[in-house]
Amino acid sequence: xxxxxxxxxxxxxxxxALVKDAVVIKKALDLGYRHFDCAWFYGTEEAVGEGLAxxxxxxxxxxxxxxxKVWNTHHRPADVRKSCEESLARLRLPSxxxxxxxxxxxxxxxxxxxxxxxxxxxxxxxxxxAMEALVDEGKVRALGVSNFSIKQVEELLKTARHKPVVNQxxxxxxxxxxxxxxxxxxxxxTCVAYSPLGGQSVVLPNELLDREEVTRVAQSAGKSNAxxxxxxxxxxxxxxxxxTVNPARAEENLVGMYDWKLSYEQKAALDELDRGQxxxxxxxxxxxxxxxxxxxxxSKAFGY
Ligand SMILES: NC(=O)c1ccc[n+]([C@@H]2O[C@H](COP(=O)([O-])OP(=O)(O)OC[C@H]3O[C@@H](n4cnc5c(N)ncnc54)[C@H](OP(=O)(O)O)[C@@H]3O)[C@@H](O)[C@H]2O)c1
Numbered sequence: 643x644x645x646x647x648x649x650x651x652x653x654x655x656x657x658x659a660l661v662k663d664a665v666v667i668k669k670a671l672d673l674g675y676r677h678f679d680c681a682w683f684y685g686t687e688e689a690v691g692e693g694l695a696x697x698x699x700x701x702x703x704x705x706x707x708x709x710x711k712v713w714n715t716h717h718r719p720a721d722v723r724k725s726c727e728e729s730l731a732r733l734r735l736p737s738x739x740x741x742x743x744x745x746x747x748x749x750x751x752x753x754x755x756x757x758x759x760x761x762x763x764x765x766x767x768x769x770x771x772a773m774e775a776l777v778d779e780g781k782v783r784a785l786g787v788s789n790f791s792i793k794q795v796e797e798l799l800k801t802a803r804h805k806p807v808v809n810q811x812x813x814x815x816x817x818x819x820x821x822x823x824x825x826x827x828x829x830x831x832t833c834v835a836y837s838p839l840g841g842q843s844v845v846l847p848n849e850l851l852d853r854e855e856v857t858r859v860a861q862s863a864g865k866s867n868a869x870x871x872x873x874x875x876x877x878x879x880x881x882x883x884x885x886t887v888n889p890a891r892a893e894e895n896l897v898g899m900y901d902w903k904l905s906y907e908q909k910a911a912l913d914e915l916d917r918g919q920x921x922x923x924x925x926x927x928x929x930x931x932x933x934x935x936x937x938x939x940x941s942k943a944f945g946y
Contacts, residue, residue, distance in 0.1 A: 740785070
């Protein structure tokens with residue numbers, strides 16, 4: 643799909659959280675994956691860089707879409723730069739296709755997800771301006787956010803020179819966030835689905851993938867549970883990032899995925915699961931009221 647900066651984002655991306663082996667990345671490339679979702683925080687960028695190296699050395703860098711993210715302890719401008727430069731060095735790339743603010747939360751150095759200490763000394767506008775400088779220098783092609791609400795995107799748009807092209811958020815049938823996806827789409831911000839299969843049970847157990855309702859749809863479509871979950875997002879125009887270290891599953895998640903569709907009834911059966919249930923939610927992640935902001939009920943960010 644085309645992002646608002648004109649760049650092409652492959653609809654099925656490869657998640658790299660907990661991917662520690664470069665061979666997994668090489669196999670993903672062989673299967674046809676070109677969109678790799680990385681982050682400074684995952685601690686896996688060296689393995690990803692090693693996995694991508696031969697492909698890049700063969701002159702095919704432009705076929706790739708590589709994303710990284712600025713972690714919560716790196717929101718101060720000097721740390722934004724350091725984070726990006728470290729990601730680039732580990733990924734062995736001269737530039738990123740997309741750099742995201744990982745979460746809207748700024749934390750003091752040394753904070754962990756278990757013991758976060760808010761950093762009151764930096765604003766999102768300052769973090770964003772530091773990221774914009776990286777675009778100006780050619781280190782990053784486009785900017786985006788992750789885990790942002792409509793209102794937080796609207797706030798950012800008030801000062802942004804380079805507009806966010808993506809908001810990467812948790813999206814699957816149990817957490818469809820229709821208003822967020824639709825309103826941001828009209829603002830030129832594409833929502834990208836993370837944990838589209840229900841996640842890796844790192845924060846909360848995956849109660850999606852093996853659900854009876856999902857199995858029923860999968861059986862009627864003659865596909866796997868994972869395939870119908872990915873297709874549910876793809877069919878509504880939302881790119882997905884799924885992670886697997888298993889080559890057979892990596893193939894299942896990508897190959898032939900554009901050759902079939904969910905029927906209206908199959909899509910509707912998955913739509914019915916929506917209950918705003920997240921698998922990535924920490925005590926410190928304050929989710930905004932989903933009705934706040936946007937066209938139907940504008941936030942106060944623009945003064946209307
Ligand atoms: N921006 C953010 O805050 C944020 C948060 C979370 C995730 N992410 C990104 O999104 C990516 C994906 O999310 P995620 O890793 O949380 O979860 P996910 O992709 O929804 O699910 C991954 C889990 O599903 C399994 N799996 C993958 N394909 C499968 C298949 N075809 N059949 C059965 N099981 C399958 C994987 O196991 P195996 O590996 O053993 O196959 C793994 O346990 C991450 O890697 C990361 O890049 C971003």
